[in-house]
Amino acid sequence: MKTTRNTTAKTAVLEVFEKSKTALSHAEIQKQLNDVCDRVTIYRILDRLVNDDIVHKISNLDGTVKYAKCNHSHQRVHIHNHAHFSCENCHEITCLDTVKPSYIMPHNYKVNEINFTLSGLCPKCLNSNI
Numbered sequence: 001m002k003t004t005r006n007t008t009a010k011t012a013v014l015e016v017f018e019k020s021k022t023a024l025s026h027a028e029i030q031k032q033l034n035d036v037c038d039r040v041t042i043y044r045i046l047d048r049l050v051n052d053d054i055v056h057k058i059s060n061l062d063g064t065v066k067y068a069k070c071n072h073s074h075q076r077v078h079i080h081n082h083a084h085f086s087c088e089n090c091h092e093i094t095c096l097d098t099v100k101p102s103y104i105m106p107h108n109y110k111v112n113e114i115n116f117t118l119s120g121l122c123p124k125c126l127n128s129n130i
Contacts, residue, residue, distance in 0.1 A: 008036065009033075009042075009045060013046070013049070014054075016032045017069040022068070022092040022093055022094050023093035023094070024066055025067075026043065026065070028066075029042055029046075030042055055069055055070060056068055060086055068093070068095050082101075083096045083099040083116045083117070083118055084118070086117050087119075087121060087122035088119055089121055090122060090124065092122060101116035
């Protein structure tokens, strides 16, 4: 089992996730880091955090990849069996941990990953349109 170093850059990226209530793109993370490290280092850190089950990837409806902090550390088996909500107005993505997707697979298929995204208006945007 490979141990990972806690570098200044990795610590800064983790702090960005701690402060965020929504999923973040690489560009959004880079902007918040204020030149702590270069973009390639951020990609490497994100890949490591995904592999270590600290964050998970979410593909937005337009194909943009965003990352969100995992909230499942208390479970013995680490899964991301929850829905995401993509706001069509502000483009924020939120994990909906209490919404569990349901599906029925045909025989002879094995599911390894679920990417279940709902879209519409988030509460903030819905309330600002009233």
